Amino acid sequence: MLDHSTDLDNIFQALADPTRRAIVEQLGSGPKSVSEIALPLDMTLAAVVQHVQLLENCQLITTEKQGRVRTCRIKPETLKTLEGWLNQRRRQWEQHFDRLAAVLDEQSPKRKKP
């Protein structure tokens, strides 16, 4: 269980960084290894490991090492606590509407006829 005064501060601090937000977003679609996380990021593996450690320290993600591979997954409890059920639901709809906007643009691109 989270201690709310200090841990929330840590969580917000962790998420203030765009790279760490990108990592959390990546893990939103399922568990990934550290090297998979690093793939779209323009930085060294060592730097990615540091970000991952920080995210793990504030309980946003958990990691598990099997052989040479460290697998990271999101800790849904923390995100749930963080956002509350209502904001989680709102976020799902925001994502749907983002996709809707993209579908609409694809269907009728704003193109001027010659």
Added chain:
Amino acid sequence: MTTTSPTSGSFTINRSFNHPVETVFKAFSDPATKTKWFTGPMGGETLERVIEVKTGGAEVLRFKHPSGMITHFIAKYHAVEKGKRIVYSYDLMIDGKHHSTSLAVVEFMPAGKNTAMIFTEHVAWHDGTELSKGLASREHGTSWQFDKVAEVLA
């Protein structure tokens, strides 16, 4: 955002789309178009899909997420007013458990050649043990912060 009770709450999303009302409404009512944007996350699998957007119609989306979680969306359309408004209710099952029941209202308004959409939902949670443990009041106090985080995460 307002939290109205320990186990239920409402929220409203305002969006504008750079397309006329008819096009935006069709994206909600035409099965082929709706399937494109109202689905589960990438890498998941659609297990069951029904879309029948008309007054008295139904919609079902049973979806297996990449994590293995299965969500089951079961909706009933109470009022479908072409180009204006859609009123529906839905149940959400997560891994076979009854998670929530919602009433949703989608309103469409022309704004020049564009569309303003207002989406309002009231959700009642059935397995809201976390809510009853005080999450709702906690959320209330820091809602502005949470809204920000939700924004950046979205």
